[in-house]
Amino acid sequence: METILATPANLKIICDEANPTPRLIQDPTVVHVGRVKVNSDDQCGLWICFVADNLQVGAALNALLIAKVAIANNVIGGS
Numbered sequence: 001m002e003t004i005l006a007t008p009a010n011l012k013i014i015c016d017e018a019n020p021t022p023r024l025i026q027d028p029t030v031v032h033v034g035r036v037k038v039n040s041d042d043q044c045g046l047w048i049c050f051v052a053d054n055l056q057v058g059a060a061l062n063a064l065l066i067a068k069v070a071i072a073n074n075v076i077g078g079s
Contacts, residue, residue, distance in 0.1 A: 010062070020051040028053035031062045046076050 012027075014020045014034035025032060031052040039045035052062060071077040 011066070019049045022051055022053075025051060025053065028056040031066075033066070044076055046070065 010030050012030045012032050014032055016034075018034065020032035020034045031050055033048060033050045035047070035049040037047045039047055048063075048066065050063065050066075052058075054060075067076070
């Protein structure tokens with residue numbers, strides 16, 4: 001999962017148990033991703049905690065790009 005999500009250069013994976021927070025962001029051009037978990041109600045879904053500076057990055061677009069990469073790599077969206 002980390003390899004798939006880390007493919008785009010503008011993503012930083014937070015590997016510890018802490019969620020990324022706006023206070024901890026050091027680079028406003030990067031989307032910080034943490035706590036990627038499978039949705040217990042839908043095994044084809046994920047819960048992803050991410051933080052970004054919306055004025056710098058456009059977090060909504062990045063969320064779509066993350067989902068696109070995950071779907072393309074069969075991480076989510078399967079039957």
